[in-house]
Amino acid sequence: MIILGLILVVLGWLLGISILYTIGGILLLIGVVFLVLGSVGRPVGGRRYWW
Template sequence: MIVLGVILLIIGFVANIAILWTIGIILLVIGAILWLLGAAGHAVGGRRHYW
């Protein structure tokens, strides 16, 4: 999810499409939150690790 967010950020920036930029930021933030929760040992979506 983090990688997809970064890709959408880059495409949105290069193509100057605001909606891709916004979706990329949202996916990047959600991916980072899930990654941190999984790294801290919390079960995310029924899994012990999220990556």
């Protein structure tokens, strides 16, 4: 989710499409929150592990 957010932010910035930039920023933020919650051992979405 972080990688997809970064790709959308870069594409939105390069192409000048603000909706891509906004969606990418939201996905990036959610991905970072999930990364932090998962790294401290907190279950995310009812699952402790995602594999």
